[in-house]
Amino acid sequence: MAFVRVPRDGVPVTQAKDVALDPSLGKRFTLKTDVVVVGSGAAGSMVAYEMAKAGRDVLVLESGRYYPSSEFTEHLGDTMTKIYQDQVGQVNTTADIIFVQGACVGGSTVVGACVMEEPGDKVLDGWAEKYGLDALSAEKFRPYLDKVAEELQIHTNEAHEINACAHKVIQGCEKMQFSWKPAQRNVKQCALTGHCLAGCPSDRKMSSLVTHLPWASAYGARIFSDTEVIRVKTLDGRARGVEARIVDPDSGAHVADMNVDADMVVLAAGGIHTPLILQRSQVPDRSGQLGRNLAIQPFTQVLGKFKEPLYGFRGALVGVQVDEFTHTDGYTIFSGLAEPESLLAQGDMKAGQAHIEFMKDYKYYAGVNAFSKDLGNGYVKWDGDAYSGSKTIHYNPSREEFENMKASAALAARIFFSGGAEKVYLPTFQSLQANSVFELDEKMDKVDYGIKGMYTFRSNSFSPHGTCRMGADPYESVVSPTGEMHDTPGLFVADASLLPESMSAPIQWTVHALAKYVSDQINNNASNYFIS
Amino acid sequence: MKNNNRAPLPGHLAGLEPLSRRGFLRASVLAGAALTSGCASLFGRKDAPETLQYYSLKPDEVDVITRLTEIMLPTERYGLPSSTTVVPTVKNIDIMAQRFPEQTRELLGLGIWVFNNRPMMSFKFKKFTSLSDAKALEYVNAMQEGAFFERGLMTTLKALIALNYWRDERTWPGLEYHGPVTETWGVRRLGNAPLPRA
Numbered sequence: 001m002a003f004v005r006v007p008r009d010g011v012p013v014t015q016a017k018d019v020a021l022d023p024s025l026g027k028r029f030t031l032k033t034d035v036v037v038v039g040s041g042a043a044g045s046m047v048a049y050e051m052a053k054a055g056r057d058v059l060v061l062e063s064g065r066y067y068p069s070s071e072f073t074e075h076l077g078d079t080m081t082k083i084y085q086d087q088v089g090q091v092n093t094t095a096d097i098i099f100v101q102g103a104c105v106g107g108s109t110v111v112g113a114c115v116m117e118e119p120g121d122k123v124l125d126g127w128a129e130k131y132g133l134d135a136l137s138a139e140k141f142r143p144y145l146d147k148v149a150e151e152l153q154i155h156t157n158e159a160h161e162i163n164a165c166a167h168k169v170i171q172g173c174e175k176m177q178f179s180w181k182p183a184q185r186n187v188k189q190c191a192l193t194g195h196c197l198a199g200c201p202s203d204r205k206m207s208s209l210v211t212h213l214p215w216a217s218a219y220g221a222r223i224f225s226d227t228e229v230i231r232v233k234t235l236d237g238r239a240r241g242v243e244a245r246i247v248d249p250d251s252g253a254h255v256a257d258m259n260v261d262a263d264m265v266v267l268a269a270g271g272i273h274t275p276l277i278l279q280r281s282q283v284p285d286r287s288g289q290l291g292r293n294l295a296i297q298p299f300t301q302v303l304g305k306f307k308e309p310l311y312g313f314r315g316a317l318v319g320v321q322v323d324e325f326t327h328t329d330g331y332t333i334f335s336g337l338a339e340p341e342s343l344l345a346q347g348d349m350k351a352g353q354a355h356i357e358f359m360k361d362y363k364y365y366a367g368v369n370a371f372s373k374d375l376g377n378g379y380v381k382w383d384g385d386a387y388s389g390s391k392t393i394h395y396n397p398s399r400e401e402f403e404n405m406k407a408s409a410a411l412a413a414r415i416f417f418s419g420g421a422e423k424v425y426l427p428t429f430q431s432l433q434a435n436s437v438f439e440l441d442e443k444m445d446k447v448d449y450g451i452k453g454m455y456t457f458r459s460n461s462f463s464p465h466g467t468c469r470m471g472a473d474p475y476e477s478v479v480s481p482t483g484e485m486h487d488t489p490g491l492f493v494a495d496a497s498l499l500p501e502s503m504s505a506p507i508q509w510t511v512h513a514l515a516k517y518v519s520d521q522i523n524n525n526a527s528n529y530f531i532s
Numbered sequence: 533m534k535n536n537n538r539a540p541l542p543g544h545l546a547g548l549e550p551l552s553r554r555g556f557l558r559a560s561v562l563a564g565a566a567l568t569s570g571c572a573s574l575f576g577r578k579d580a581p582e583t584l585q586y587y588s589l590k591p592d593e594v595d596v597i598t599r600l601t602e603i604m605l606p607t608e609r610y611g612l613p614s615s616t617t618v619v620p621t622v623k624n625i626d627i628m629a630q631r632f633p634e635q636t637r638e639l640l641g642l643g644i645w646v647f648n649n650r651p652m653m654s655f656k657f658k659k660f661t662s663l664s665d666a667k668a669l670e671y672v673n674a675m676q677e678g679a680f681f682e683r684g685l686m687t688t689l690k691a692l693i694a695l696n697y698w699r700d701e702r703t704w705p706g707l708e709y710h711g712p713v714t715e716t717w718g719v720r721r722l723g724n725a726p727l728p729r730a
Contacts, residue, residue, distance in 0.1 A: 008723040070721065074712035077699025087628055089636050096684055151728050191719045193712075201714050203722040214724040252631075313709060340698045340709055344691050351604040351672045351690065356612070359698065362707040390635050429683040431676055455684035 006218045011209065013066040013105055016226035016248045016255045028257045033059040033222075034530055035522075036242055036262040038229045038277065041107020042508055043495035043515035044268035045212035050519030051266075052219035056530070059260060060213075060221055061242070063228035063269075064103035065249040067110070069209055072201035076339040079198040082249075084111060090272075092378075092395045096429070097298065098345075098460045099272060099393060105225050106209035107270065109508065112462065113196045113318050114185040114205055115334060116154045117505040118145050120327065131500045132472025133481050135517065144513035152206045152512065157182035157319055161190055165312030165366040166319025166335035168304065172419030178324040183334060185318065186508075194338050196317040225249075227258060230386050231281040232265050232491060239265040239491035245387075263530045264490050264522065268515065271464035271496040272380050272393060278468065278478075280386040284487040290478050293469050294378030295502030296395055296461035299371040300409050300427035301336065301346040304416030309363040312337040322415065330373025330504040331408040333415065337367030347458060348431035366416065370408035370427075374401045376466050376502040393464075397453040405457050410444050413437075429455045463507045468497035482525075483518030490529065494518040588629040589622070593641065596648045597622050599661050601693050603668045612706045615697050624696035640692075643685050647675070650682075 019025055035051045037044045040062040052058045067083050080088045083104035090099040102108040121138035128137035135141065148154070162170070162182060173180040186206040196205060203210045217223060229244045241260040248255055267274045275291040283290075322333040336342075340362060343349070350358050378395030397405060413424045417437040424440070426432040428447050434440045447456055470493075471477025474486035479498055485491040494515040496507050503510070522529060586594055601622060605615035615621050629637055651657040655671055663671055675686040697703060704711050713719075 004727060006724050006727050009721070010724075074714060075699070075701070077695065080695075080699075081628060081631070086633055086636065087631060089632060091636075094684070095639065095688065153725075188722065188725070191714065191717070193714055193717075193719070195712070195714075201721070202719045203724070206725060210722075210724045215727050218727065309708075311708075340704065340707055341695055344694045344698070348676055348687065349690055349694055351676075352606055352669045353609075355604055355690075355694070356607065356610045359707060360610070362709060390633065429676075429680070429687050431673075450680050455680040455687075458687065 004218050006214050009070065010068050011066070011105065011213045011223060012217050013223045013225050015066055016246050019246050020248070020255045025256060028259070030259040030261060031059060032261045033057045034262065035059070035264045035266060036061065036260045037266045037268055038242065039107060039267070039269035039273070039495065040105050040213060040223065041102065041208060041268065041270060041495070042109050042511045044266075045106070045109070045208035045216060046512055046515035047266050047268055047494050047519050048216035048221045049212040049219070050516060050523065052216045052221040054523045054526070058216065058221040059262070060216070060223045061227045061229055061244055061260075062105050062107075062223065062225045064105065064107070064225065066105040066225040067199070069199060069201055069203050072199035074193065074195040074198050074201060076195070076198045076341045079111065080341070083199070090393070092393045094396060094454045096455050096458070097296070097395060099296070099464055100460055100462050101270060101272070105223065106207050106213060108462070109207040110199050110209055111197055112207075112508065113336070114187050115318050115506045116152070116184045116186050116509045119503055119505050119510050122327075123503060123505075127500050131470065131477065133470060133500065135481060141513065141517065144516050145509060148509060148512040148516065152186040152211060153188045154184055154186045154509070156184050157316065161185075161192065161316040162319035163192075163194075163312065163315025163335075164310040165315075165337050168306060168310065168366045168419040168421070169320055169322065169333070169335045169368055169415060170419075172415035172417070173322055173324070175418040176415060178322055178415065180320050180322045180324070183318045183321045185316070187316075190316055192315045194313050194315055194317055197338055197342070224258070226255070229269070229277055231277065232267075232283065234281075234283070234488060237487075238489045241265065264492065266492045266494050266518070266522075268493075268495045271467050272391070274493055274495055274497045275380050275467040276382045276391050279382040280389070283485060283491065285478055286474050286487060287469075287476055287478055289469055289476065291381055291467050292379045293376045293466040293501070294380060294393070294395060294464060295374050295376035295466045295499070296378060297371055297463040297465075297502070297504070297507070298374055298397070298401070298405055298457075298459040298461055299369045300405060300457050300459050301342075302368050302370055302409055302412040302416065302427055303343070303346050303425040304366050304368075304413075304419070304421035305361060305364050305423040305425070306366060306421055307364075310366055311363050312366045313339065313362075322411075325408075325411065326504055329407070330404065331411060332371045332504060333408065333412050334369045334371070335366070336369045337365060342367070345458065345460065347425045347427045347433075348429070350431065366421070368412045368415070370412040371504065372401070372404040372408040373504040374404070374502055380467055399449055399453070402449050402453040402456065405459060406444060406447060409457065410440065413440055427458050429458060463496065465496035465499040465507055466502060468493045469500050470498040471500055482521040484521075492518055492522065586623070586626045588637070589626045590641070592648075593644045594622060594626075595661050596644050597625060597693070599668065600647075600672070600689060601697070603665065603672060604690060604693050605697055607697075610706075613700070613702045619697050619700040619702060621693060621697045624699070625692055628692075628696065643688060647685055647689060
């Protein structure tokens, strides 16, 4: 094999401005390739790398902009407006749940908090049995997870990676006799800056920007940013490429239309956008499940105020996790808290003098993110024309999901009081705070499910999944056990949409491994898929 | 295709160049701004809110958001940069709204209208912008404790204002928040990870 050299810095990306300045391309142009990969996050970058390494001509299309890590400013406010999906304004139809996603080359791996956790053996074996996914059984799928761990340098936090904020969680857990453990993260020589959510300027976060994308590129993959795929093209029922449009991310100007002719299309745009592209493409779906089964792994941030200054924004963003309830109830609690903007994502931030006083106590706060498992009853829908229509995300907690969120937030609050907090702010749309553990239940009782659980908890989701469920039965699932759409040969899905049901662990590790598995399926059957 | 790779500096300097270059550029821009506009305006804005150009917010929306900013963030009384004359909070919101998806932008417009015009008996059915400071704060707090859609709307508007004020690094010293540290600490860039072994 020829010597492959990865550039030391950056990723070669063709951006809208490059297309605009290239007269040979014009306003409408066609590219030919073996594989077109839609999306450049955890899944897309992995597929691009595996396909390119196997000798395929690969084209990666990313709708977000290219933001090289050398340009990260550790400024969350500015980062939000540039490389977060809808400037962190991607919400459900009632606008009370925020879906936080990266919208850039590298996707959510660039702005995530680096938290990695494997799905348990019981979960994997359950998928294998329930959905006919034998290849995802713990025994067969674990090698994929292990390989990902090696490539992304996943490690368990060491003592210096556990900050004052996390120590309050530990103290609380010790007192309550709850099981806790240091979180696992994909970071190499973490500099403990606490700015993960604004991207890592020193390339210590093992995001796709510094791993699978430059590796894929070194093997010849071409990457386009600012390029939104409108729909998948089919010919005689088989996927044959995509139509896309290139838009200047600063001005919003339409730069060009791109037509891609490809032997194979791999969708890796995430749990929200992959099903939307498929809906726009009007691909057949016998199951009627396309876009459905949306699970969001909702989380709320609970804030504790302590007597002594913690400067909880210093150090690794996520230090420890409380795993006492993960397997019994589906609640997982992670320590957190970073930039001032993060404070505004929790509970009521008050107004006037009360708001200023709330903010001025910043150094005394510790935060935890309380994740709960949901039932996967949401759905995403594309309304209107493929070019001018719009997305809607339908999700309101059922009574059971609401109670789960309430219980996880209450546990987090109890842990903080046990750790010495003198006050806990609850993550609700009402202005609720408890001044002692004895007030907690009474305050929690005030959080009423009301009308469909709307505007009760201020919750967020980092992990939408399940919207193109994988399974053996084409009447119950959208995608086959190899990752190929049941009814459209040559069209694969490789991202979080595949997850057959709601899971409680953070999903990034699983998504990387699934994408590697789907890539293997394609490479192992290459003669069936590629003309050359 | 454009190649964005930069030639690495040799030896012990490799990995430091992007940060150093960025620091230099930032310093140059600040120095240039100070010279051309006068040092007094470097850390403050000369223009009053009403003279600013808004591209997304309508004039009546600007009035409502400006008034809510004054009520929510009475910053000058607490030694913080003014939320209206120093930090361009409303202008920041305008820039953000410009890039909202159309549906979100329409919802925001509707929300601002409802917030300003929502008749409440306790406030003699006055518009929010016509209320005194004390009454306006009372109205905001009442909305926060109101029906589910009232608290949803109030929280959204507050988050928009707070985010676009506290994102300004001039507000951070007031919180004892140090902001970016990588450059200050001289943290070396690692660059791309090496290819995995076959």
